[in-house]
Amino acid sequence: MMPPLRARSRSWTVNIFTAAAIAIGSTGPACAQSLNWAVCGGPLGSSSVMDLAYDANGDLFVGGYVAAGALDIDPGTDTLFVQSGGTSSSLLAKYTANGELLWAHVFGDTLLQRIHAVAPDGQGGVVVAGLYTTPFDIDPGPGTWMMTVSPGSLWNTTFLARFDANGALQWALSLGAAWAYVVPSEVAVDDSGNLILFGSFDNNIGSGVDMDPGPAVHTLVSQEEDTFVAKYSPSGAYLWAFTLGGVEDFEHGNCLACDGSGNVYVGLEARSMGIDADPGPGQYLVDAVNTRKHMLLASYEPGGGFRWAFTVGVSQISSAVVPLDITVDDNDDVIVSGYATGTDIDFDPSADTTSIDQSPGMAIFLAKYSAAGALVWCNELESTGTNFNRGWSLDCTPGNDIVLAGEFTGDSLDADPSPGHFPLYRIGGIGDSFAALYTAGGGLISAFNISSSSHASPFAVASGNGGALAMGGHFEGTDFDPEPWATGPTYDAGNNGFYLTVYKDLATSIQLVAPLTGGLSIVPNPGDGRGPVRVTSPGGLAEVSTWSMNGTLVRAIPAAGGSVMIDPSGLAPGLYLIRAVTRAGALLSEKLVIEGER
Template identity: 25%
Template sequence: MRIISYIIFSLIMASTLEAQTVSDLQLNHDYFIENRGQITDQHGLVNSNVKFIYADELFNLQLKPMGFSYELFEVRREETSYESGQAMSSSYNLENVSHPEQQLRSHRIDVNFIGANPSVEIFAKNSSRTYFNYYTSEASDVTLVPGYHQILYKNIYPGIDVVFSAKGGDSVKYEWMVHPGADPSKIKLQYSGATAIVELENGGYQIITPNGRIDESKLIAFTADTHLPVEARYQFEDNLISYKMKRNNSKTIVIDPNIVWSTYYGGNLDEDINNGQLAIDGQGKSIIAGSTNSTLNIASTGAFQTNYGGGYHDAFLAKFTANGKLDWATYYGGDEKDEGHALVTDASNNIILGGLTTSHSGMSTSGSHQFAFAGQQDAFVAKFNSSGVRIWATYFGGTYQDEILDLDCDALGNIYYTGYTISPDKISTPGAYQESLNNSGGTYGDAFLGEFTPAGSLVWGSYLSGPLQDRAHGIAIGEKGELFIQGTCESTTDFASTTGVYQSIYGGGGTDAFLAKWDTNGAFIWCSYFGGPTEDHGRGVRVDAAGNAYIMGWTDSESAIATPGAVQQFWAEDYEINGDRKADGFLAKFNKNGGIVWSTYYGGHGKEQIFGLALDEQNGLLYAGGYSTSMDNISTPGSYQEIYSGNSDGFITKFNLSGDRIWGSYLNGPNIEEVHGLALYPNGYLSIFLSTEGG
């Protein structure tokens, strides 16, 4: 089974396995709530061992005298008429599905303070103005329970305190305060309930659980008064973690574990994100889109479409809070094949989803640009508000096959799209740059692009192609109204390439990548091939404020890709058993006039493909991600994961805008991982959208 693993680099905790009813879930708040008898165990008995509890949607942190517990809940729907993992037949009737019973699955990890002070003093600090009342059938009413922003364990070890903090809008965290003369090696944390604890090359460690993993990065320590860094590292002994650092007889040292979490999103069958996407809205919330044939654990209660529509695939759309918890999720599909390939948010945090469909109904709204299904396969565009309510939706396509592969929005909310079609009708508008399909005998298709208003009216549309098959995979709009299209073409002549650009002549082989510039009124400006003597594939584009375009993809051409002085100037030669050439990734920067600024291969003696690209112009950074089967040329010393796992590994790399690599890292586990999308939070944190097989 392929499961989506959605990873955000942020501060949070996570998680062994037991079932509880939905009523067991604590209320969401920004405080540690004192236990005055309202907290019970799985048998309904008062759990006096828990002194305080922090709850954030589906996450609990329980504070106990001699340790703490992470608890992560997942709402599951238990079906009786369809077994999880059973193959779905074409005759499967969704009307026969019984209403599921909702339960919470709780994965918990207990962390015990070994050798700690059994008479530790626990102080609650920074009380809230809010009080909580609990009325339960299991215990007497508990009223006027206070909440606190900070819990202090005083002298949990000799001269050492630990402080748990919870502030509105931030994740819960803990810090160790090692006072002058105290011995930090006394701190010992024993983990129970984890599948494994794995020491990482970068000095951090991973806590593997049945519900994902917790990553703790290289240990951070500093002086409390001046914040000067102090050398510190973890020590590992089976499931016991301690800290290695020198005593300081004159200053208090703060040890600040930096916790990185990851979570899975997926159902009982398969989720496909090979053409899915990731976006971050203006509130720092993450949205993902893709395709699924899972009938369980995809849509949230009250979503636009809570049931699988049928057929081969439904598109799905899922939104996560800034802390990575599921906000809402919905199917989007009819009774045939529906796939989500394109995703963007606008300035009002509305969400626009694009893709393909063969469903004859359910994909459009009354009064939309194209209400009726037109052919073998249509593209679609659907606009949702930030709460997941559909605003409008339309089919887009003609007689044959059409699909939208990427979307972007300008500051006014106008929507720009691109993709692929073999339909000779319903694609272009009168007066467009290319009004007619360049289709040789009905065999090949064309790239296309166009614009919708925020209300869903078509403004303009155009084909973009030569006589053979040409596909557009990426679109990006700049601050000055420049529109860039990037993709893959087979047309060796009569394509839109222009003089004066980097490459006006087809490079050779089966395919070249291409980059084309338009304006937002649909006027064509220039186009350049990008390719060498064999095969080159383009997969996406980003644009900066100066109008420079950054492109990504993969190539097995041994020349005409990298510029002099590039990070990797040569193709890392390698071949499949059948003699096929193994591709390397590529990254390139074009200026606003179509000239090349820099370009580089990225890959080792295996196979690489790059699918994700994120531009951090404020900090002058470019991130790229994809997958690799190479043991070399991917990671850098001291990176998050330096070592190739032996399967297909995800990877990410960080460049400056001058084309210099800053670092590279694998993202691997025991299965096959592939990075399919990257996006940046407003604070510069990187969000990574990847798939993993097997769980």
């Protein structure tokens, strides 16, 4: 049994820094963020949270997969160990806001089954979408509901299922065909209880995929790997479906959302010229230039009629713009996140230009569009070091603030897209998970990061009642700490470890903590610009960074002991700020003078 992580009184600190907020020779403000409860562990194989969603009652649905080896998914004093009988099995669980496990199901056979998406049905139940490779019984009760596989199917078949508030199966359907694979990315439930499913498929040399689970036949045919959008009634009856893609291979459907009127929004990774985004008798062509990865955003009416579409991308070699998640706020504005690499990438579909640049590496973008597809704003989160960063998941709070969860591999990530600075410093050896809260206008409210000795990837985030924030994904390595800068249990991954963390109100967690005085030594100071400068703190250092006096980050160095050596080569003569984060989470700063040649 893992030690219970529920209702801790401790809080961990996340550091804030802006040029205006810090004075020479003083400490700066810090931000406290409290962990409410968590489930973390590392079975022998690969396990992960893939999606999270709160319902109107504040209960949390969790979907993903678990591998061989026991994982205790009860964060309380009781235990409930789950594991796969094969490579991986689907996991579906429901928790109260305070971490009480209401029910959980694991289903699958000897090979691979995974839940990719969950969506509350508005009646206390949940709709799930996933994939499987061999027949299995999806009914967790005494009955049997076998999910079958078409003869000759290529590896993956999609399942779509609905469970009631108590976890009982209501119905399930499968989508697959001979010589085809079908992979779901996202599912949504509109205000009428209808289900919209988005994903990717390739019928290879086959005759297509029948999207109708009933006696009628409604076949979709791909050109190469294309995307599909399908709608079903609350009871699982087919309503409509269409394909979206072109002649190039590897076009992936990544994200889906619905607004209050039932309009549908999709984001996909496109690579083809001349993609017809209109599934009706009309035509609306959009392009992915030079087969480079472009973001294609499109919107459709509740009946599947075309509304609008556009692409974002450039033709440069190795360039890419990939949407990873999309959400809609109460004003029907559309927010999308993902990653981009390239120069002069224009996110504005109008004649105006709003560009970001990231080359080499991958930058996180966060953009808002109106319900009509007009750009409202677009932000880039800048990073130092080797940048292979991703904005994995999004949600909106009831007040239309925006929650973003992502991953960064650089030395630091500036979570503040404004001229100010809010650097998050990498804890893990490779990369960290982070969550950030923004206003409806894109202004930063708060942010924090967590990791292990290797890396952590947050595939899902959800905003709950009272400002609660749930984040989940997987981690590798050892010493995964869901509550960094505090003394608490850490966890090791057998391969890819499962993590689910739930935090208290992120919006109100910013608070000034008592600053430490002194404790930071810089020798020699002044420095001559040629020899190294030693920065020391008796409390131990986690990160040391050098800043110009106009608030620009010059360089950042991770630290593991009580001191770190700074190489001043390349620093022009002048005054600098040395900023240090201690292992206890305190923020210290001292001035450093670099003298010119005498």
